[in-house]
Amino acid sequence: LMNQYNQDSPQAQFGNVRIVKELASVANQLGRKRTLCEAYGAGGWDLRFEDMKRIGDWLYVLGVNTMNEHLSYITIRGARKHDHPQSFSYHEPWWGAYHVSAGYFARLSAAMSQGEQINTIALLEPTTTAWMYNCGPDGAARMGELGNSFQKLVTTLTLAQVDYDIISEDILARHGAAESKRLIVGKRRYEVLVLPPMTENLNAKTVMLLGDYLKGGGQVLSCGKPPTRVEGKESSQAAGMSRSGSWKQVAVDGLPRLLLEMNREGFAVRRATGDQGILFHHRRQLADGELLFLVNTSLDASCSATVESACASAEKWDIEQGKAEQVTYEQADKGIRIPVELAPGGSLLLALHKDRRVGPAPPRKLADRGEVRPDGDVKVRRLDPNVLTIDYVDVTAGGRTRENINVLKAANFVFAENGLKKNPWDRAVQFEDELIRHRFSSGRGLEAVYRFTIREKVPPSLSIVIERADLYAITCNGKEVKAAEGQWWLDKAFGKIDIAAAAQVGENSVAIKASSLSIFHELAAAYVLGDFDLEPAEKGFEIVPAKDLKLGPWKTQGMPLYSHGVAYTRSFDAGSKSGRYYVSLPAWLGSVAEVKVNGQSAGYIWHQPWELDVTDALKQYGNDIEVVVIGTLKNTLGPHHGKHGLGSAWPGMWDSAPEQGPPAGAEYSTVGYGLFEPFTLKRGS
DSSP states (O other), X not given: OOSOOOSSOTTOSTTOHHXXXXXXXXXXXXXXXXXXXXXXXXXXXXXXXXXXXXXXXXXXXXXXXXXXXXXXXXXXXXXXXXXXXXXXXXXXXXXXXXXXXXXXXXXXXXHHTSSBOOOOEEEEOOHHHHXXXXXXXXXXXXXXXXXXXXXXXXXXXXXXXXXXXXXXXXXXXXXXXXXXXXXXXXXXXXXXXXXXTXXXXXXXXHHHHHHHHHHTTOEEEESXXXXXXXXXXEOSHHHHHTTSTTEEEOOGGXXXXXXXXXOOSSOEEEEOTTOOSOEEEEEEEETTEEEEEEEEOOSSOOEEEEEEESSSEEEEEETTTTEEEEOOOEXXXXXXEEEEEEOTTOEEEEEEESSOOSOOOOOOOOOEEEEOOBSSOOEEEXXXXXXXXXXXXXXXXXXXXXXXXXXXXXXXXXXXXXXXXXXXXXXXXXXXXXXXXXXXXXXXXXXXXXXEEEOSSOOSXXXXXXXXXXXXXXXXXXXXXXXXTTOEESEEEEEEEXXXXXXXXXXXXXXXXXXXXXXXXXXXXXXXXXXXXXXXXXXXXXXXXXXXXXXXXXXXXXXXXXXXXEEEEEEEOOOSOOSEEEEXXXXXXXXXXXXXXXXXXXXXXXXXXXXXXXXXXXXXXXXXXXXXXXXXXXXXXOOOSSOXXXXXXXXXXXXXXXXXXXXXXXXXXXXXXXXXXXXXXXXXX
16 A cells, blocks of 8 residues: 555555565465455555556565556545545546556566465564564563564565565464475475564464474574463473574574575575665576566665576566567576666566577667757647646535635535535445435535636636536526536546636636535535636635746646646657667656657656657657656645645545635645656667
8 A cells, every 4th residue: 555665664565575475475385376465555646657666566576466456436526536546547647558557567467477486495473472462551562572573574584685485373383294304384395494583482383393393304593592482381392492403593684694595596686786776586486497577666776786597598578568588698607697787666577497598688788879969949738728626615505604615624514514424425435325325305405606716817718627517506607607418527527617708807706506415415626627827826826827838847837736748849850860769858757758759659658767769760850759748636636735745645634624725825735747857869879
């Protein structure tokens, strides 16, 4: 859940190595081919394609191979748009590009469900020790210390590129056995068992299996003194087993190196000195070799490493294009060495073969031969109408009126005045038809008024969007208006109403009225659309004439609430084409960027290093290259108030809006999407 990386806390979501390793380990032990995880939930409307790739790559490299994206709304009307967004649906401005991410993970899922992950090192999870402290404040403190210690050990081993599984004592009791020097858990046979720090208790079945395992010569590495309890009772059994020559007490700090030195398979991932990336790897054994997936989870630092393998050859499987490519490698004494360079957020899937079926690519590095000189400056144009979100209204219900109230509070007020505690759809799960069968007393309706200000002149095209416009009689400045059939914006339940003829310079009011209330009369924000700019005012924003756009954040150019696309165009002459040509974005922010060459889509830029090969789309002269930067619905849908950070969204965040308002436009929380420097056409050989 969420898009906030945290590898330290046992309660964290994204970044919590332990919870994914637990899943993968159980699947390995029980022979389950597929591992499923819900992803992206509560990541917020601001989730970008780079974030999707980073989170998905992190899940897959740790052992997930089937992803359940959270979530796809049927509709975002009312409170639904605040319920742990984003949405994988037509509502998103980036929906037309989503096939790029979906195709990537479809191929990765197919690859990472092949073969088996076979590890010979096992780490015992100290669950039964934790249960002893699952009571009282003193116990909670001890359990927290234990959880943090185990979390740190799991993360440290994984980042040290140690291949291991986690063992649950419960699964060990039901599927465990000892055979010679190996501890068997289901379909896995482990040669080394690690007891983590602070392990105080073991189950009786665990003690019995460890005794047999040690008698057969199996190795136990204990990161502390032997456990002093069995089934919660004081016992000297573990102390007795520790006198075996196969039981060693080791320092936690030296454990990663010790485990790596035990590797007899000829495989290693060696980080470059001073490397600042966050590197993970995952190996899967195939009949004729291995698959190796490498991921750099850092968005700030690149990653450099060398892979050593006992296999005889290697090739790259391009996850984005679905094709195999030669990769640079060199012969070593007992296999091959492969240099690996990963951009921030980068990934690499390698197929390692037991035979020499694929020769190495010649050592190469893209030589920068400079930039192709553009013909003229960048031209900038907005692709969709600008938007003003009106999230404060005057509302009348039950004979009472509230003025300048936030729409969420207004929705609660309407239903409270009609016998319910609040908006019944907000943070609620409907059982059968318990909500939609509810009926209110006849003759009890509602009226709400949305206000906005236009300065200088009325835009030639101007519309207002009302959720479930079909439920209301609507007027603009006293003139009746209504949504034309089939006219909607953002959601098919959001009626789009032309108000250009009814609008006026100065204050405008759009009133919606229902004579009888139903469960579907859920007040929400309204949206004014048109060719205009917004200027921050003492209360919200005011509509002003549109100005020409330029490079820089949209939010500083009259578009603080805009979420859709802006096109940036330049012309280039490639001349006598030689080498490869790349469109590069040196400085930008958006969910994804589409590149069009001479009117045709050449592909998308969605992760670092922020470039796209457009060689095949270019002609010698007169190339019009357009980069369309797409924002996110964070700017239109919020949350706009309370100064919440990016990367997560919960219903309560929208409750942070002041009850009375709107607040000053400068206080609305939005993201500065846009292209900040001209894109370039780079030539490389």
